[in-house]
Amino acid sequence: MRWMLNRLFTACAACLSACDSTAPNPPGGGEHPLVPGRIAFSMNVEGNIDIYSVADGGTGLERITTGPAIDRDPSWSPDGLRLAFVSGGVDERRIHLIDKDGTDAVRLTDGNAGGTTGDDTSPAWSRDGTRIAFVHESRIYTVATDGSDVQLFDPPLPVPPSFTCRSQRSPSWATDGSIVYAEDLCSGIPGVYRAPLDGGSAVLLAELNPGPSPRLITSPAISSRDQLVYVYALPDNPVFAQFLNVGGAGGLVPDEPAWGPDGSALVFIGRETQSGPGRLHVLGANGTGRRELGLDADVASPDWTR
Numbered sequence: 256m257r258w259m260l261n262r263l264f265t266a267c268a269a270c271l272s273a274c275d276s277t278a279p280n281p282p283g284g285g286e287h288p289l290v291p292g293r294i295a296f297s298m299n300v301e302g303n304i305d306i307y308s309v310a311d312g313g314t315g316l317e318r319i320t321t322g323p324a325i326d327r328d329p330s331w332s333p334d335g336l337r338l339a340f341v342s343g344g345v346d347e348r349r350i351h352l353i354d355k356d357g358t359d360a361v362r363l364t365d366g367n368a369g370g371t372t373g374d375d376t377s378p379a380w381s382r383d384g385t386r387i388a389f390v391h392e393s394r395i396y397t398v399a400t401d402g403s404d405v406q407l408f409d410p411p412l413p414v415p416p417s418f419t420c421r422s423q424r425s426p427s428w429a430t431d432g433s434i435v436y437a438e439d440l441c442s443g444i445p446g447v448y449r450a451p452l453d454g455g456s457a458v459l460l461a462e463l464n465p466g467p468s469p470r471l472i473t474s475p476a477i478s479s480r481d482q483l484v485y486v487y488a489l490p491d492n493p494v495f496a497q498f499l500n501v502g503g504a505g506g507l508v509p510d511e512p513a514w515g516p517d518g519s520a521l522v523f524i525g526r527e528t529q530s531g532p533g534r535l536h537v538l539g540a541n542g543t544g545r546r547e548l549g550l551d552a553d554v555a556s557p558d559w560t561r
């Protein structure tokens with residue numbers, strides 16, 4: 256495991272050195288080759304937000320959920336047969352499971368993890384298919400796929416903070432069973448960490464601009480090749496610009512990146528403006544060959560499976 260962490264930290268350091276907002280995007284060289292599999296996402300159609308899936312290239316659109324609730328944040332099971340997703344309104348959001356054809360939907364969480372009532376969001380299916388990580392009241396928990404054994408994910412930080420306020424976001428499972436996530440320590444510098452489930456300490460993977468105006472890191476995700484992608488923002492920029500650490504987003508405002516099943520490409524939400532509608536874009540792992548999938552609707556929270 257140590258060599259994997261060292262390799263990942265070295266790769267992240269290289270990404271950080273190339274993430275200046277004034278740096279040009281990597282050369283294009285045409286669109287990235289189509290990647291097999293299905294991309295699940297939420298889409299707003301006439302005010303009804305449901306889960307859909309589509310093939311790379313924008314073909315074969317299928318609707319998965321059809322109820323009146325707001326459905327979003329899909330996460331594929333490793334075998335591509337089921338999805339975890341968030342359903343419900345404000346203060347009533349819970350994690351549900353559903354088959355890829357829209358059948359056999361069940362509620363997984365009850366909104367009471369850790370003894371506090373609140374929303375359950377951001378599900379992420381483990382790579383061995385046994386557990387699902389999610390965010391409840393700004394903390395990450397994991398749960399078995401039958402809804403049992405809810406556990407707080409509470410790894411010690413490399414440098415223990417002098418305060419107890421913690422805010423965790425965007426869990427993503429690595430191939431070794433550890434979790435990659437973003438964490439804000441109250442007024443501290445936002446960072447991306449990786450930690451095992453067995454109580455081992457967290458390892459800092461990415462931290463940008465440790466100065467008086469820190470950059471905000473959001474939406475980290477790790478691939479099957481241990482590649483790290485995330486969005487970072489510049490709060491002191493007049494337009495609050497956002498960037499992918501791999502580049503390649505051009506003039507778009509990127510958000511919510513997710514890796515393709517083989518790690519050769521990623522999908523992300525791109526907007527023309529900060530408040531504009533989201534569109535699905537696919538990009539090569541090296542930041543080249545971006546293409547839009549062509550869905551003429553506001554989309555969010557993509558996830559990709561084989």
